[in-house]
Amino acid sequence: MIRALARSNHDHIRRALICEPRGHREMYGAVLRPHTELTETGKAEMGVLFLTNDGYSTMCGHATLALGRFLVDSVCDDWSDPMWAGSTFSTEHGHQSNQITFYRERGEALLRLHAPCGVVRVTVPFVAYEDGSARADTKRPVSYLSVPSYATGVSVVIEVATSGSWPELGQRREVVVDIAYGGAFYIVVSASQLGFPPAQLNSLTKPTLAALNEATKTLKRIFNSNAELRAQYLQHAEHADLQFLYGVIVTAPSAIDSGEAASENSICFFANEQVDRSPTGSGVQARVALAYAKGELKLGESRTYHSPV
Known part of the structure; x- marks a missing residue:
């Protein structure tokens, strides 16, 4: 739904970001969408719209790996933060209440990404530090379970x-x-x-x-x-x-x-x-x-x- 809306009503944004002079032929983009039909019903934590030099792709594993770490880092500030009971995304549109699930014992965070092809389940390793902060663990690989192939x-x-x-x-x-x-x-x-x-x-x-x-x-x-x-x-x-x-x-x-x-x-x-x-x-x-x-x-x-x- 969002992909079709972007293509019909907002393609000037993609062209401005991806094409020259700001972008280049091989530029790729990912636009986070906190509000989709699946995030609103609790079936995903975040939506994403992928941008190419030609339009809007339906899936990108490379971007999914990067977004997993980015989204975990964006909420990993302090163990005492309410996010550990139910993590939140702060956006310009207000508070997004859907939860990323953090498993402190094994150091993994699970989030569901609503891509145009469907829900992609992303596992992001994280490290907890003594000062109470946490960040995605760049020494361990991010993995994901995608849609049926x-x-x-x-x-x-x-x-x-x-x-x-x-x-x-x-x-x-x-x-x-x-x-x-x-x-x-x-x-x-x-x-x-x-x-x-x-x-x-x-x-x-x-x-x-x-x-x-x-x-x-x-x-x-x-x-x-x-x-x-x-x-x-x-x-x-x-x-x-x-x-x-x-x-x-x-x-x-x-x-x-x-x-x-x-x-x-x-x-x-x-x-x-x-x-x-x-x-x-x-x-x-x-x-x-x-x-x-x-x-x-x-x-x-x-x-x-x-x-x-």
């Missing part, structure tokens, strides 16, 4: 016309991709399917980045121009507003020894060909669901995702 298409063949190709594809006229949802919909495609040697993703150069940008932009355009593909693979059971292709993730085996049995490298082009510095939180969610659907990952197993950026 799932694969909608495995080994989907996308036809590429001669006039709509890119140089690295050569004479091939088909690209095999996967499609999955992790709070947003993604095409997941190997570098080799796009015509790039996988090693180029592990030692990324500016020319390779520019060529990948052109290939993913073309692939996204081809997919979006095909109503049948969109109808078949961008299905969301609850919200039609989420049924759009957000990004293209290019993958390759990782050259980094992470100590994990399964390790992948990837680069994500989202919104208007914006490049993500991280492996993309919602993209990782989609890829985990995809790996499970393909039988490559079992419940309880872990996988590490890297980014060359």
Whole structure:
């Protein structure tokens, strides 16, 4: 609801913040919304609106991790503060009474973030100091449990016309991709399917980045121009507003020894060909669901995702 309202009535604010001269092509934003339909009914502690160079994304794991620490720090002033009985957010609109739950014994705070895709449950470690203050513990990782993620298409063949190709594809006229949802919909495609040697993703150069940008932009355009593909693979059971292709993730085996049995490298082009510095939180969610659907990952197993950026 808030995302649609911002897009229709307040987009000048996003453009002023994200676009030049104040912002830049890769700028990303998160606007806190204390009052949403879910915070008002006690189903979330805070709402958030994510901003991109093209509009409003529906989920961002990277921003969720940062917001978790920010929100915990914003209320961690003193153990004697009423927040420990029921933490509060102070805003220009008054007092927000929804509670962050602090578990003092294990040093973790739990909060529910109302993102456009739904409620994301965030766990933020914190440290209590002798003077009575507390802050998020930057030595321990923030984690979150997101909305249900799932694969909608495995080994989907996308036809590429001669006039709509890119140089690295050569004479091939088909690209095999996967499609999955992790709070947003993604095409997941190997570098080799796009015509790039996988090693180029592990030692990324500016020319390779520019060529990948052109290939993913073309692939996204081809997919979006095909109503049948969109109808078949961008299905969301609850919200039609989420049924759009957000990004293209290019993958390759990782050259980094992470100590994990399964390790992948990837680069994500989202919104208007914006490049993500991280492996993309919602993209990782989609890829985990995809790996499970393909039988490559079992419940309880872990996988590490890297980014060359």
